[in-house]
Amino acid sequence: MDKKILNNRYEIIRPIGFGGMAEVYLAQDKLLDRSVAIKRLREQFVSDQALLEQFRREAKSAARLIHPNIINIYDVVSEDDEQYIVMEYVDGVTLKEILKKCRLPLKTVLEIAVQLADGLQHAHSHNIVHCDIKPQNILIDKQMHPKIADFGIAKMVSNQTMVYTSAVMGSVHYISPEQASGEKITASSDVYSLGIVLFEMLTGQVPFEGDTPVAVAIMHTEKQVPPLSQYMETVPEGLQAILDKALAKKTSERYEDAGALLKDLVALKANLFGFSGERYPQKRATTAVQPVSPCGDDEMTVIMKPVRSNGAKAEVEEQEEAVQGESMMERSKKKHYNFNKIIIIVTAVVVVVSALANFVFGGTTNEVEVPNVLKMTVVEAQKILADRNFEVQLEERYADKEKPGTVMAQEPEPQSKRREGSKVVLIISKGAELVEVPDFKAMSMVKLEQQLQAAGFTLGKVSKKYDKEANIGTVLTQNPQAGSKAPKGSSIDVVINEGDKEVPELIGKKVQYADKLLRKEGFEVEIRYVRSASMKDVVMATNPNANTKIGEGDKVVLTVSDGSGYVKQAKYVDYVVPGKDGRQRVQIYVIDDKGRSIVYSGYEKVGTRIHQELEPAGNATLQIYCDGKLVEEKAL
Secondary structure, three states: OOOOEEOOOEEEEEEEEEOOOEEEEEEEEOOOOEEEEEEEEOHHHOOOHHHHHHHHHHHHHHHOOOOOOEOOEEEEEEEOOEEEEEEEOOOEEEHHHHHHHOOOOHHHHHHHHHHHHHHHHHHHHOOEEOOOOOHHHEEEEOOOOEEEOOOOOOEEOOOOOOOOOHHHHHHHHHOOHHHHOOOOOOHHHHHHHHHHHHHHHHHOOOOOOOOOHHHHHHHHHHOOOOOHHHOOOOOOOOHHHHHHHHOOOOHHHOOOOHHHHHHHHHHHHHHHHOOOOOOOOHHHHHOOOOOOOOOOOOOOOOOOOOOOOOOHHHHHHHHHHHHHHHHHHHHHHHHHHHHHHHHHHHHHHHHHHHHHHHHHOOOOOOEEEOOOOOOOEHHHHHHHHHHOOOEEEEEEEOOOOOOOOEEEEEEOOOOOEEEOOOEEEEEEEOOOOEEEOOOOOOOEHHHHHHHHHHHOOEEEEEEEEOOOOOOOOEEEEEEOOOOOEEEOOOEEEEEEEOOOEEOOOOOOOEHHHHHHHHHHOOOEEEEEEEOOOOOOOEEEEEEOOOOOEEOOOOEEEEEEEOOOOOOOOOEEEEEEOOOOOOEEEEEEEEEEOOEEEEEEEEEEEOOOEEEEEEOOOOOOEEEEEEOOEEEEEEEO
């Protein structure tokens, strides 16, 4: 980000995350002296009104929600035709990153699920459906509190409905059946997605995997989620029932909102771990949580202090605590003042010593090994390099086979030695370059292949269909459609216009026979006589060629010999089609002074006797083929 201070208030410190359409930076609120996260739309999308509206909707939706398990929106800043969302900064990682490293204990899983359901219910009570619940959108702070982020595609269910589009394809492993089918979205859609997240926390994997996003989406609509018993040795009583109801394919059989799911989760947790059945209200600010490592060997210990009742006794106790707090505060201020003086003195000493060391040793810096961050996400790579005190510079490039947002190259190379604080350049994949698909309609196959290559595409599946309004052999339809955008180098499927009837083999047949056969098949016939040394009224060629498929009513032109150069030299050949069963394609050729010509061609049953008249010119040789193989050759 070029600007260091936004709105004369927010000082940008460093980037902390990059998404498909937005960038997130750590900043310092100079007015309130607190860390915040700044989210802005990436430069290449600023002119895209649809994405800009989605960005604004995120701020509008989330700003209405104030809950300890939802990322708080503090401010929206407009500057130089760009908009920035100022939000709560969470010092932690995503739930997805935690699940990649370890399996969480059951108690921790239920605690996270309860808090997520509580946060979602708060959104649902404000008529907001998140529409994209997944571990990547759930941040976990150092006290293991989950916070729901990214309301970019959230919907106000009171006045609009979202259908399944490419905007949610990236979240297809957590998508509800109604989203996958393009049906109406409700609060229960979030319940289904949360159910998938719960399943992943319990088992360590998502229930459905497929080769394509579409294949996974279809599984959500058709396949049942596998039972927990396939992954867990012991499934606590009631857990499977909750999961089954949360993941019901029909919304009528599912929890209607997160509040209904929350009640059952709280009851289950109380039954398993003796925890009180409170509903985890927003008063959770009074809850004390002991921070622990999520991947430790011991089960996580969460110490919950219950909220006081509203009785008169509680009010008296609160007043007493307030009086005691004042005296404690006075003592704390004095201790804090003395402590600050010590810190200032120590810091000054450290600075002086560091300066002297730098002077004495000539400012040398230790060389360290550059870590290998290839294939990692941008956030992961930046964190690893920052931990080694390297400066990071990002460059983006298109890549057909590299996952967007991952490191596909780095300079210097991994394992090379560099000074601490030196720069490491990361080449980040932008995914496949999207280019506009040309209009291939009405093109012949030859021209189609030329245009595909010129546009950077390849030929995909070729289907055939007949349309009497279009030319034979031309493109009827294509997928993707003309004008849409597709990854460069991807394939284009086409439907070619091909008739539903084949032109029979008629070369060597009498014109009367050929004309009768063609008209019987529904073709229009045109006969053209030419001067020829062949016998009169014998078909010499057809247009279209034999075996070409055309439509009923299309024209077939027969080229027929007028016999003007024919010298009669009648001979006959008798041949019995060999074999045991079925049909064979029989072709009889004559090689004479005028060259090689076919005198008979057709599919005949095994055992059929063929009696064919021949009129060779000069010395001649007879060749007989069955199914393309020469079976007999002799002189006439």
